[in-house]
Amino acid sequence: MSASSSQALEYLELLPGSVHKKLYDQPSTALAIFRCMLPHLAKTIVMAMLYMTGPFPANDLDAWFRSDAKREKDKAISVLERLHIIMLRQETSNQISYQLTKRFAQSLRQALTGGGTHRSFGVPSNQPDAKRVDKAFLDEYARKQWENILFYMVGSTVGLADSNALGRDVGEGTKALLKAGDFVRIAHGRVHITRTGFEFVLQEVNAQVWSLLIVYLKHASQLNMSETDVLSFLFMLGSLELGQDYTTTTLSPTQLQMLEDLSAFGIVYRSSKEASTFYPTRLATTLTSDSVSLSTSEPITNSLSSAGHRAGKGYIIIETNYRLYAYTSSLLQIAVLSLFTKLTTRFPNLVSGKLTKESITRAVRLGISSSQILSYLSAHAHPQMQKNSPVLPPTVMDQIRLWEYEGERVETHNGFLMKDFGSESEFRELLEYAESLGVLVWKNEEKRVFFVDRVEQISLYLNNKKRTQDR
Amino acid sequence: MNAIDGTDRHIKTDEAPPPSLLAIVLDTNPHAWAHLSSTLPLSSAIANLLVFINAHLASGNANEVAVIASHTHRAAWLYPIPQSTTLPTSQNGTSNGDMETNGAPTEPSVPENPNKYRPFAIIEKAILSNFAKLLDTTKESDLASTPTTLVGGALSLALSYIAKSTLLHSPVDPLATDNPLSALADSETMHAQRTPLTSRVLVISVSGDLANQYIPVMNAIFAAQRRRIPIDILKLAGDTVLLQQACDATGGIYMKPERPEGLLQYLMMGFLPDATARRSLVMPSAGGVDFRAACFCHRKVVDIGYVCSVCLSIFCTPNLPDNLCLTCGSYLSLAQAQTATPAVIPRQRKKKKKRVGGTDSATPGGSTPAGSGTPVHT
Numbered sequence: 001m002s003a004s005s006s007q008a009l010e011y012l013e014l015l016p017g018s019v020h021k022k023l024y025d026q027p028s029t030a031l032a033i034f035r036c037m038l039p040h041l042a043k044t045i046v047m048a049m050l051y052m053t054g055p056f057p058a059n060d061l062d063a064w065f066r067s068d069a070k071r072e073k074d075k076a077i078s079v080l081e082r083l084h085i086i087m088l089r090q091e092t093s094n095q096i097s098y099q100l101t102k103r104f105a106q107s108l109r110q111a112l113t114g115g116g117t118h119r120s121f122g123v124p125s126n127q128p129d130a131k132r133v134d135k136a137f138l139d140e141y142a143r144k145q146w147e148n149i150l151f152y153m154v155g156s157t158v159g160l161a162d163s164n165a166l167g168r169d170v171g172e173g174t175k176a177l178l179k180a181g182d183f184v185r186i187a188h189g190r191v192h193i194t195r196t197g198f199e200f201v202l203q204e205v206n207a208q209v210w211s212l213l214i215v216y217l218k219h220a221s222q223l224n225m226s227e228t229d230v231l232s233f234l235f236m237l238g239s240l241e242l243g244q245d246y247t248t249t250t251l252s253p254t255q256l257q258m259l260e261d262l263s264a265f266g267i268v269y270r271s272s273k274e275a276s277t278f279y280p281t282r283l284a285t286t287l288t289s290d291s292v293s294l295s296t297s298e299p300i301t302n303s304l305s306s307a308g309h310r311a312g313k314g315y316i317i318i319e320t321n322y323r324l325y326a327y328t329s330s331l332l333q334i335a336v337l338s339l340f341t342k343l344t345t346r347f348p349n350l351v352s353g354k355l356t357k358e359s360i361t362r363a364v365r366l367g368i369s370s371s372q373i374l375s376y377l378s379a380h381a382h383p384q385m386q387k388n389s390p391v392l393p394p395t396v397m398d399q400i401r402l403w404e405y406e407g408e409r410v411e412t413h414n415g416f417l418m419k420d421f422g423s424e425s426e427f428r429e430l431l432e433y434a435e436s437l438g439v440l441v442w443k444n445e446e447k448r449v450f451f452v453d454r455v456e457q458i459s460l461y462l463n464n465k466k467r468t469q470d471r
Numbered sequence: 472m473n474a475i476d477g478t479d480r481h482i483k484t485d486e487a488p489p490p491s492l493l494a495i496v497l498d499t500n501p502h503a504w505a506h507l508s509s510t511l512p513l514s515s516a517i518a519n520l521l522v523f524i525n526a527h528l529a530s531g532n533a534n535e536v537a538v539i540a541s542h543t544h545r546a547a548w549l550y551p552i553p554q555s556t557t558l559p560t561s562q563n564g565t566s567n568g569d570m571e572t573n574g575a576p577t578e579p580s581v582p583e584n585p586n587k588y589r590p591f592a593i594i595e596k597a598i599l600s601n602f603a604k605l606l607d608t609t610k611e612s613d614l615a616s617t618p619t620t621l622v623g624g625a626l627s628l629a630l631s632y633i634a635k636s637t638l639l640h641s642p643v644d645p646l647a648t649d650n651p652l653s654a655l656a657d658s659e660t661m662h663a664q665r666t667p668l669t670s671r672v673l674v675i676s677v678s679g680d681l682a683n684q685y686i687p688v689m690n691a692i693f694a695a696q697r698r699r700i701p702i703d704i705l706k707l708a709g710d711t712v713l714l715q716q717a718c719d720a721t722g723g724i725y726m727k728p729e730r731p732e733g734l735l736q737y738l739m740m741g742f743l744p745d746a747t748a749r750r751s752l753v754m755p756s757a758g759g760v761d762f763r764a765a766c767f768c769h770r771k772v773v774d775i776g777y778v779c780s781v782c783l784s785i786f787c788t789p790n791l792p793d794n795l796c797l798t799c800g801s802y803l804s805l806a807q808a809q810t811a812t813p814a815v816i817p818r819q820r821k822k823k824k825k826r827v828g829g830t831d832s833a834t835p836g837g838s839t840p841a842g843s844g845t846p847v848h849t
Contacts, residue, residue, distance in 0.1 A: 031588060035529050040488045043530045044748045048740040050526075069751030112525045114587035114595070123585040241589050288532075 008210050009037045011217070013082045015227070020084040021103055022228045028120035030107035032235035032288040033083070041069075042076035046085065050105060050112075055089055055097040071436045078437055078457055120232075122240045125247040125277040133279060135243045138269055142281035145266025146205065147332055149174060149212075153184055153193050154201055154335045171264040181215030195367030201336060202368070202376040209283050212265065229254040237267070237280055238288030245277040314381045320393040322355045327382070339363055340373050355396065360403045370404035413441050415453035424448070433461055488747035490533030492636050492670040494629035495520070497549070499540045499605070500620040503677035507708055511731040516707075519735040520675070521598065525591045526743055534745075537632050538598055540605055541625035544613045548628070549601045550594055620678045622714075623687030626702075630694055633670040640668040669746045671723070672702045679709025682772050685765035692717045703742055707731045712761040712772055719760045726755055768797055779803060 012020075012033070023029050034043065048064075049056050065073045077098075080086045086098045110116045152170045178184050183197035193201070200211050213234060220230045233255045240246060248256060259278055262268045269279040315327040316337075324341055327350050328334065334351055337343065340363035343353035363373065378391040385391055418434075421427035427448045434440040434452050443450035452458060497520065504513045528534050538549040584592055672695065681688065695702050701723035704714045708731070718725040728737050744752055765772050766787035776785040782799035796803055 027586075028588070031529060035532060040530075040747055041751060044744045044752070047526050047530065047743050051736050051739055064753055066751055066753055072751050110586075111588060112522050112529070112591070114584065114591060116586055119585040121585050121588055239588050 007207060007214065009079075011214050012037060013079075017084045019228055021101070023232055024101065024104040024107050026120040026232045026235070027107040027111035027116065027118055028239050029232045029235040030104055031111035032238050034108060036238075036288045037083070038085075039076050039079055041072050042080050045076055045080065046100065046108070049086070049098070049100050050108060055091070055099040057091070058096040058098060061098060071438075074436045075438055082456075119250060120236055122236055122246045123250045125245045132245070133269065133271075138242065138279055138281045141269050142266040142283045145264070146208075146283065149178070149265070150201055150208075151332050151335070152191065153178065153197050154332065154339070173261055174264050177212070177215060177219065180219055181212070183215075198339070198366065198368045199372060202372045204379055205283070206286055209265075209267065209287065213287075216261070223257075225254045225257065230258060233258055235288060237262075237284040238286075240280040240285055242280065242282055242285045245279050248276055248278055314379075314383055314386060316377055316380050317382045317385055318355070318377060318392055318396055320395050322396060322399070323352065324355060325350060325352045336376070339366070340368060355400065357403050360400055361407065364404050364407055370401045373400060413451070413453055415439075415441060415451055416455040417449060417451050418458070419447075419449040421448045430458065430462070434458060488531065488745065489667040489669050490531055490535065490640070491527075491745040491747075492535045492537065492633060492668055493524075493527050493745075494537040494539065494633055494670065494672045495524070496539050496541050496622065496625045496629055496672060496674045498620050498622065498674070498676045498678055499542050499602075500618075500678040501543065501609070501614055502618050503620075503679075503708055507677060507731060511707065511734060516675075516734055517598075517602065519738065521595050522735060523738040523743070524594060524598075525588075526739060528590060528594070530743065530745070535636065536594065537629065537636075539625045539628050539632075540602065541620045541622045542605060542609065543617055543620055544609075546621050546625035546628050547601070547605050549605070550597045552597060552601060618678075619681060619683065621684070622674065622676065622678075622681055623684040623691060626672065626674070626688060626691035626695075629672050630691060630698070630700065633672070633700060634698065637668050637670065670700050671746065672700060673705065673742055674702060674714060674717070675705045675707065676714055677708045681713050682765040683770035685713065685770060686767065688713050688717070692720050695721045701746070705734075705737065705742065707734070712763050713765070715760050716762060724754050 023033070034046065038046065045061070061073075062070075077086070081088070084101055085104050086100055089097050089099050091097050110118065148170050152175070178197075179186065181196070182194055183200050185192045185194055200208055203211065217227060217230055220227055229252060233251075248259065251259070259268060259270065260273065262284075263270050263278070265283070266281060267283045269281055270277070315333070317325045317327075319325075324337070326333065326337055329349055334343070334346070337351065337353070340355070340359055341353045342356045342359045343351055345352045360370070360373070364370070374392065374397055381391045390397070418430065421430070427445075431440070431443060431450055434450065437454075437457055439452040439454045439458070441451045441453050497517075499513075504516075507513075524536050524538070527536060537551060540547045540549050692702065695717075700721065702717045702721045703723040704718045704725045706714065706725070706727040710727070715725055717723070724741055726737060726741050728734070741755060744754070763772050763774060764776060764785050766776055767784045768786050768788070768791075771787055773785070773787045776787055777789045778785055779796040779799065779801065780803070781801040782796060784796060784798040786797070791797065791803065794803055795801070
């Protein structure tokens with residue numbers, strides 16, 4: 001599970017159970033959720049249970065895990081429960097067992113065996129297309145569209161060009177979406193990037209696509225589109241084959257409408273608005289595979305990762321003396337770098353500069369956090385830097401953090417305060433449970449209070465406990 | 472200020488488990504499968520195996536699989552086929568690997584099926600067609616010549632494929648990848664810790680009586696042990712000392728299901744978890760392992776053997792031709808060494824016969840059958 005898919009996971013978890021059930025009707029969706037949303041151990045559990053004839057007793061599950069891995073097990077189980085993939089069943093008074101949700105199990109089995117007539121993995125077009133396009137064209141198309149969007153967001157802040165020219169290539173719908181997602185704000189006719197916008201720009205491409213799509217999903221209902229339809233179409237896109245044309249005749253009206261929006265993002269390509277076929281681009285086919293597979297399997301993809309025309313992925317070199325060299329000629333990359341770097345020289349294929357206290361604090365004031373800067377730098381580090389461990393020089397990493405912490409002393413979390421415990425043992429028990437779920441943020445043992453950022457499972461746990469005590 | 476200390480320097484620790492390569496060695500010995508046909512026919516075993524492979528591929532986005540058939544007279548690739556250009560998903564990126572030396576590329580046209588995830592379809596098609604090809608080329612004479620299977624060769628194929636994939640996965644400068652030699656040199660200096668690929672071998676074995684391949688199999692085991700590649704064994708029928716030792720030495724899983732028809736569930740529960748998941752699971756192990764070795768001269772499993780003091784070869788009898796070690800050719804006076812042992816025994820007075828044997832043994836070969844007949848057991 002990568003950073004990009006964890007965003008989507010968070011969104012999925014918040015959906016109600018009825019939406020989950022509808023989603024799981026499609027084998028492609030079930031498979032995509034299994035492949036990219038679940039933590040590793042959860043996958044193991046699901047696969048072990050998939051062909052089991054009966055429910056899996058909780059005691060047996062506990063016995064299967066090592067005692068020191070209880071924490072990981074609880075986490076995996078809690079994700080599975082939140083996604084309504086497994087259900088708890090009360091067999092007898094003191095025996096609990098787990099069971100896969102019927103629809104999910106059925107769909108996943110179908111996906112693995114390739115049976116059924118659901119046609120959810122995309123129907124390829126059987127007519128030869130006169131205007132067939134190749135993979136290189138699709139990559140170029142996707143890159144151009146996506147870069148335009150990013151450039152639209154970053155451009156005016158760094159003052160590279162006048163803002164009117166920037167938005168020229170970005171569709172009105174996309175602009176509205178960026179505004180709705182609070183990525184940009186328009187004031188006095190100029191585009192201003194927001195804090196979430198910075199977060200967006202500094203992410204990997206895959207994560208960016210997901211962030212934009214999640215905004216799209218949230219606004220889908222306003223456009224009279226059903227969330228399930230949109231989601232299952234996205235998951236289907238993720239299982240398509242690059243360079244293959246697919247027919248639009250089997251798509252629902254909602255999905256046809258989506259195609260138009262998605263081609264504006266560069267996620268799919270259509271030769272014209274009335275074309276009966278569409279091509280998924282690499283942005284689409286990598287939706288459900290994480291960035292690891294991008295970097296290892298197909299070197300071509302790296303050209304997608306923001307503008308670099310070189311085959312290599314990274315282009316930034318940082319020395320321990322805070323000097324930064326970036327082998328790039330792309331205006332977008334230079335614009336992003338200039339958000340937090342004091343750039344001094346520019347050569348045809350190289351810009352150089354320095355990370356200074358001023359440049360970092362300026363970035364922090366704009367709303368960029370130090371961890372965003374660090375993750376951007378390490379994600380785009382030059383192959384020579386990638387060989388080091390850690391990738392960035394430790395002094396630079398620490399100093400960037402220190403510069404940020406100078407200004408920020410308070411951290412905020414939204415969540416719930418648990419207090420007024422009856423006894424010490426009760427407090428300890430719940431505290432340990434919260435810790436094992438990984439939701440604990442802060443605790444004070446003297447006052448018997450602690451703070452969690454999620455409360456659903458704790459309340460479920462408390463209810464269960466209360467019920468057993470009443471009995 | 473506490474947040475800035477050395478411990479959370481690794482801000483981008485990879486949460487995702489490393490991609491895992493599963494090399495499956497499928498024992499396709501027709502004799503043994505014929506035995507099993509009442510409970511688990513080969514066709515359904517392969518169907519189960521395909522579902523298992525799909526499950527493995529689905530468990531990690533960068534997961535890979537390699538399938539090798541260990542047949543009666545040869546070990547054959549089922550997937551990937553030994554041409555890097557034929558399959559887009561096989562990851563033989565280099566231009567001159569040893570995988571693409573033979574044959575003209577035959578692009579398998581996989582029919583587009585809207586009901587099937589395409590990567591699954593490609594692998595399934597490749598495995599089935601290659602398997603059919605393997606069975607078609609098997610002649611009766613091949614079957615008659617041997618009742619067993621070439622598991623040693625298949626293991627070596629699997630290990631060499633794993634070694635190659637690991638090299639291809641290690642993070643090297645993309646500029647250097649067009650020169651595989653520099654990649655080789657680099658991997659030595661950069662050390663194995665940075666290689667993101669974890670691999671394991673799964674042997675689905677149905678034949679017994681593998682003792683005649685003791686040496687190649689043991690060598691494969693030691694190679695795997697050195698590279699920390701666990702060898703998992705699923706023993707559907709027959710029992711061999713050898714394979715049990717393989718998983719014991721490499722830290723793999725040994726399972727001998729009582730009901731072979733439940734193959735898929737055994738696979739899913741026991742063999743699907745990769746190295747990352749195994750760290751938090753209780754995995755089945757071999758229990759009591761039979762550590763007996765097979766002799767180098769007749770390939771028999773022996774309780775007590777005679778070991779060459781120079782090359783450590785094992786023999787079931789001290790009666791070697793010309794008293795020369797069969798492996799290294801050193802002169803061994805095994806017969807004389809044996810006379811020394813009975814010389815201690817006469818104090819017990821009961822075993823007079825032994826003494827007679829001992830004196831006789833000046834003529835080599837005379838008493839050796841009695842000598843090799845495991846005196847400990849009497």
